[in-house]
Amino acid sequence: MSTTDFSDSDMDIDPLDEVFSEAAGHLQTIHHSIEVTDLLEIYGLYKQATVGRCNTQKPSIFNMQNRSKWCAWNDLGEMSCAEAKCLYIEKVQKVDTNWQPKHKISNKQTSSIGWVVHSIPQRQDDTDQKEEHEKNAFDYIKEGNLVQLQKTLTSEALELLDENGMGLIHWATDRNAAEILKHLIANGADVNFRDSEQQTALHYAASCGHVECIRILLDANADPSIKDADGKSCLDAADNTDIYELLKFDLN
Template identity: 45%
Template sequence: MAEFVDNFSDLKELGVDCDVTELDQTFERAADHLPRLLSNLDDQILLTLYAYYKQGKEGVCNTAKPSWFDFKGRSKWEAWNKLKNMSQEEAKTLYVETIKKIDPNFECKSTKEKDSWVCVSTLQNTRDLVDDDKTIVDYVKEGNREKVQELLKTKTTDYINKLDENGMSLMHWASDMGSVDIISDLLGLGADINMQDSDGQTALHYSSSCGHLECVRFLLSRGALLNIEDNDGLSPVDVANDRNIKELLIF
């Protein structure tokens, strides 16, 4: 086999991208993180991020200017076109720096074994807590199914479907972590699979934006709705970045 794969050109034909840099990876992580921040961003920041993203991905603006009747499309085009001949590398760098200014806790390097997605609970470290101080949410974030099952025995359906101080239910936390087993346990105890958090997002939104493919498959198999929109009008497919997940969510 090696004699047939002997240069970068051969590898690219096999779908291996040999030109991916650390900046590219950080840029993609920043884009993956953006859905978490949408509720706190104004239109001008969103237009700026849109322009940097398009310039970073495609280079100089290469599309025709939308008509006066397409106000939204025209605004996006003007923001992108304003960058003129800015290099793709500079645009990617500015995109990442903008995300970091919005959320100083954004980590440029993945904290997970799999170099991919940023979850809400990434910033919610429970390792330093002693067991007596941990709540059921802490155990969900740890993926400690046995402890979660033990604590669920004392919880009512109303509690399971209640939003906490972060505006999330246990289903949202479990979906954020991609814990299919815990999600299954919660559903068995009456958890609402389509419950929306304080931003209007469902468990399917969380699993989709965090890239948890198996979790998405499971939620769909249990009746999760595809067409629920959050407070920004985004459905689960709109916040998904993984191609395989997008394919699952297309009607």
């Protein structure tokens, strides 16, 4: 058989791309039986594999489905497309242990891009790349490090917004860090402090479904009637009926 029997596209096909396509096709036949958390991880990996680093704006806090998908993608940071493809394939194999791809990937190719990775951190923050002396109160809240936060917290920091337009109290609530939230309030944090979109910590707690944080904030006299820049209160952001009723009861 002569070389003219093969098209250029056939000769250029990457085995990793072939298996990735197989995995994506198989996923379409089983997606209805996959847990939401797994689907979010798979979505993030697919976007990272096909597009690269997240390049879209974070959706509104009131669009929680798209916001969750955005976070799943954005949390992958600078992960290479090749590694994302490998992790995507591995994840599909985990959710359906009976599936095996028809094509094979060479050991050399998979080992060079970190195939042996069995989990993805929930969040990949810049704190992982900072030296200890470079960290501040925001970093310690992201890490959930109450001990170091107690050593570094200042009254000035309580009034700051970071590059994401969030204050310390917003980060503590976003991370569902109840003890840290209590510490911030005990040290003078304004429970009605607003982020760059005029949302309070109650907006965050309501949209994320963080009941304990909601109770802590309400006990500290947080105002559930406060509206953000779009005219929405935390009741509009309520994750479910129980949370809505909890907030509405306090409002009344």
